[in-house]
Amino acid sequence: xxxxxxVAALAAAAAVALSLAGCSNGxxxxxxxxxxxxxxxxxxxxxxxxxxxQFWQAVKQGAEQRAEELGVSVxxxxxxxxxxxxxxxxxxxxxxxxxxxxxxxxxxxxxxCIPLYDAAExxxxxxxxxxxxxxxxxxxxxxxxxxxxxxxxxxxxMAELIGGEGEVxxxxxxxxxxxxxxxxxGFVDQMEAEYPDIEIVDIQYGDGDHLKSADIAKAxxxxxxxxxxxxxxxxGSAIGVVNAVGELGLESGELTVVGFDSGQxxxxxxxxxxxxxxxxxxxxxxxxxxxQAAYDIINGETPExxxxxxxxxxxxxxxxxxxxxxxxxx
Amino acid sequence: MNASPVxxxxxxxxxxxxxxxxxxxxxxxxKLQQSLAFGTLIVLVIFFSIASSNFFSxxxxxSILLATAVIGILALGTTxxxxxxxxxxxxxxxxxxxxxxTGIFLVNMQLPLIVGVLGGLATGALMGFINGVNxxxxxxxxxxxxxxxxxxxQGLALVxxxxxxIYFSGVEGFKNxxxxxxxxxxxNAVLILFLLAIVAYxxxxxxxxxxxxxxxxxxxxxxxxxxxxxxxWLIVVYTVAGLFTGFAGVVIAAxxxxxxPQIGVGYELQAIAAVIIGGTSLLGGRGSIMGTxxxxxxxxxxxxxxxxxxxxxxxxxxxxxxxxxxAVFTDTLRQRRSAT
Numbered sequence: 001x002x003x004x005x006x007v008a009a010l011a012a013a014a015a016v017a018l019s020l021a022g023c024s025n026g027x028x029x030x031x032x033x034x035x036x037x038x039x040x041x042x043x044x045x046x047x048x049x050x051x052x053x054q055f056w057q058a059v060k061q062g063a064e065q066r067a068e069e070l071g072v073s074v075x076x077x078x079x080x081x082x083x084x085x086x087x088x089x090x091x092x093x094x095x096x097x098x099x100x101x102x103x104x105x106x107x108x109x110x111x112x113c114i115p116l117y118d119a120a121e122x123x124x125x126x127x128x129x130x131x132x133x134x135x136x137x138x139x140x141x142x143x144x145x146x147x148x149x150x151x152x153x154x155x156x157x158m159a160e161l162i163g164g165e166g167e168v169x170x171x172x173x174x175x176x177x178x179x180x181x182x183x184x185x186g187f188v189d190q191m192e193a194e195y196p197d198i199e200i201v202d203i204q205y206g207d208g209d210h211l212k213s214a215d216i217a218k219a220x221x222x223x224x225x226x227x228x229x230x231x232x233x234x235x236g237s238a239i240g241v242v243n244a245v246g247e248l249g250l251e252s253g254e255l256t257v258v259g260f261d262s263g264q265x266x267x268x269x270x271x272x273x274x275x276x277x278x279x280x281x282x283x284x285x286x287x288x289x290x291x292q293a294a295y296d297i298i299n300g301e302t303p304e305x306x307x308x309x310x311x312x313x314x315x316x317x318x319x320x321x322x323x324x325x326x327x328x329x330x
Numbered sequence: 331m332n333a334s335p336v337x338x339x340x341x342x343x344x345x346x347x348x349x350x351x352x353x354x355x356x357x358x359x360x361k362l363q364q365s366l367a368f369g370t371l372i373v374l375v376i377f378f379s380i381a382s383s384n385f386f387s388x389x390x391x392x393s394i395l396l397a398t399a400v401i402g403i404l405a406l407g408t409t410x411x412x413x414x415x416x417x418x419x420x421x422x423x424x425x426x427x428x429x430x431x432t433g434i435f436l437v438n439m440q441l442p443l444i445v446g447v448l449g450g451l452a453t454g455a456l457m458g459f460i461n462g463v464n465x466x467x468x469x470x471x472x473x474x475x476x477x478x479x480x481x482x483x484q485g486l487a488l489v490x491x492x493x494x495x496i497y498f499s500g501v502e503g504f505k506n507x508x509x510x511x512x513x514x515x516x517x518n519a520v521l522i523l524f525l526l527a528i529v530a531y532x533x534x535x536x537x538x539x540x541x542x543x544x545x546x547x548x549x550x551x552x553x554x555x556x557x558x559x560x561x562x563w564l565i566v567v568y569t570v571a572g573l574f575t576g577f578a579g580v581v582i583a584a585x586x587x588x589x590x591p592q593i594g595v596g597y598e599l600q601a602i603a604a605v606i607i608g609g610t611s612l613l614g615g616r617g618s619i620m621g622t623x624x625x626x627x628x629x630x631x632x633x634x635x636x637x638x639x640x641x642x643x644x645x646x647x648x649x650x651x652x653x654x655x656x657a658v659f660t661d662t663l664r665q666r667r668s669a670t
Contacts, residue, residue: 051493052488052493052591052592053592054493054494054495057493057494080484080595081595175643175644201640202640204637204640204642204643205643209593210586210588210590210593211400211582211585211586211593214585214586215393215397215633215634215637216637218393218397219390219393219634219637219638220637222384222385222387222389222390222393222638223382223384223637223638223639223640224384225384236590236593239586243585243586243587246509247393247396247509247517248389248393263495264495264497265495265497265588268497268499
């Protein structure tokens with residue numbers, strides 16, 4: 001009897017815990033690591049740059065979708081912050097030790113991963129890449145966005161929106177990792193090459209932290225009274241700029257804000273005019289393609305060396321187009 | 331709990347703290363330290379005003395004050411902890427967890443505004459209470475106990491939010507907690523910072539709790555032997571710090587109009603730096619709320635000024651680091667001098 005009661009109490013507690021977890025997740029993906037799709041004998045281990053940003057959640061979603069279609073299992077790991085290069089390498093090492101059929105890797109640092117690629121090679125595990133590659137020759141295929149091109153597209157739209165002349169600034173999310181560098185360089189190079197009357201007066205970095213990016217943007221606006229536009233290179237940076245515009249009480253359109261990636265806040269900001277538009281990648285596509293590439297290699301096929309998953313400009317006018325709506329995530 | 335004998339003993343405890351160098355010297359030293367920090371702040375403001383014509387304007391000063399709010403509130407709470415000779419590393423991610431819980435209460439559960447805000451504050455206080463129990467009762471070193479809590483809070487914030495930001499856009503009036511202007515031109519977050527600073531000042535300098543906070547930091551063993559229940563008061567200290575963390579969580583959520591589960595790491599170090607620049611000793615037994623407020627202002631004036639001057643982000647970090655070094659160095663120098 002006593003044990004019966006205990007079990008009942010435990011069950012009740014578990015039920016409460018589950019319902020709490022359920023409501024707090026809002027029906028969202030949760031944090032389970034494996035896709036639980038089928039009993040698939042084929043195991044693909046994905047080691048990402050992170051998992052906390054919605055971008056990575058969308059990559060994970062795409063990976064799990066494709067895994068389910070193909071009947072394989074995927075695991076998805078990533079460090080807590082995109083600065084934890086060492087932590088990511090340990091995850092890659094752990095993935096190699098588990099001896100999956102293939103590994104998918106998104107490198108935080110292109111050099112530090114080389115010894116582990118050698119280890120994967122001697123263990124006979126094929127490696128495919130997504131988002132950002134490793135300098136090793138062993139990586140067999142990469143699914144990613146052409147970040148330089150995406151940055152240039154942002155520059156084209158910024159130039160058009162401000163009428164081809166004036167001062168602009170950039171709030172970056174990283175001066176180290178490749179996406180941060182390339183989205184910035186793509187923008188800067190395009191401005192220098194095509195729009196001689198536009199001057200980039202300041203570039204600062206807020207680590208993608210919304211609060212820090214807002215304070216940076218406010219200082220920029222303060223320091224450059226003639227500033228016509230700010231480009232934020234990821235979701236946190238762009239929303240920081242939008243918050244700054246809101247806090248300073250600028251009229252919508254007084255400062256042109258161009259963002260990157262999607263997320264509810266950016267979609268809202270574009271709808272209410274605080275942000276002119278943004279570049280979106282195709283994170284779900286990245287997740288799908290990396291799993292597909294791994295699957296192809298396991299089955300003896302050769303996927304393309306570089307799979308460009310594409311990027312798009314979106315604004316108020318085309319947000320609801322089917323092609324765009326499919327790659328936006330909230 | 332019979333409080334009266336404790337109160338009787340309080341003055342004695344108060345005397346043990348400054349006994350080393352004498353009350354008058356301690357008092358002077360505290361004043362000097364504050365005026366030095368205050369002088370630094372003035373010098374920085376003058377320097378940046380000359381360096382950039384865009385620095386000294388009401389709109390920029392208002393931006394600086396708003397940028398101080400979150401770190402400042404965290405720093406107020408952690409001042410108590412550092413005066414006891416402890417440290418609290420959990421305030422950054424704890425703030426994030428408090429913000430996320432506020433979101434759960436207000437957005438997912440649709441509770442009334444005041445209930446949700448109190449829930450966020452209670453989340454912070456609860457974390458602080460657990461820190462206090464771990465440190466005072468289980469005798470874990472503060473560094474380890476709060477490091478563990480830092481990780482737990484970070485993980486829970488992600489799990490509970492489902493690794494997604496929670497948006498408060500549907501919650502009427504929430505944003506105004508930080509961005510409304512009861513005093514025209516001054517964001518409410520700044521008002522909250524100043525009100526909390528006054529509360530913290532009164533707590534630290536006018537109450538028994540404040541005196542015990544200093545006493546524990548000067549000599550925990552002596553304080554205990556003189557009949558003070560140091561374990562209980564340590565728990566109270568960490569709970570108070572947790573409550574301030576809760577306030578910071580609500581303020582940052584209201585300012586961003588969202589709970590961002592992935593931020594928070596690193597905020598604790600900025601808050602601790604503000605406390606140290608303000609002259610509170612990491613060794614415990616010495617510190618002031620006024621100093622902490624000035625320390626937090628020095629940090630944000632410095633960062634804002636460097637940004638206005640378009641100094642590269644990398645160099646901004648270097649400069650802030652050097653300022654922390656100078657602050658701590660002059661502090662040890664003063665201590666050495668007054669010890670001889």
